[in-house]
Amino acid sequence: MAVVSIPLNAxxxxxxxxxxxxxxxxxxxxxxxxxxxxxxxxxxxxxLSGVLCQDRSWLVRKAYYGLPGDFAFVDTQGTDSPAYTGLGARFVLVYEEGRNV
Structure with a gap:
């Protein structure tokens, strides 16, 4: 399945x-x-609400939440958890369809 990058602002x-x-x-x-x-x-x-975003950790994880896929942040310069100042540059949000099924 294809992984899609979601554009974000800092x-x-x-x-x-x-x-x-x-x-x-x-x-x-x-x-x-x-x-x-x-x-x-x-x-x-x-x-879902109140999900802590961490580096390379899937946000949804379970299909019963009703989402068709899952999201994860990736630190392109290391392994830090995302901070808003690096969104869209250092910290990239990716989506993978069917990942949580």
Missing amino acids: VAYQSLSVPLSGHVIRLELQQRSTGLFAALWCDGAAC
Whole structure:
């Protein structure tokens, strides 16, 4: 299965909607003092919230959350967990369809 990169901006809070696997996936990212956290919706239905984003760690992991695939951040310069200042450059968000099935 193909891995797709999701474009992000280097801002502390962002919300974006992207068409993936025939669904509209909404993603919110929020930088807190304890790390970067994600919330995910699929076709308007909330699936996950408060997920800590870590380097090369899948966010969804289970199909019963209702998402058609999974997301992970990759540190292109090492193995640090993502911080908003490097989003879209150092820290890349990838999506893989069917990864959590």
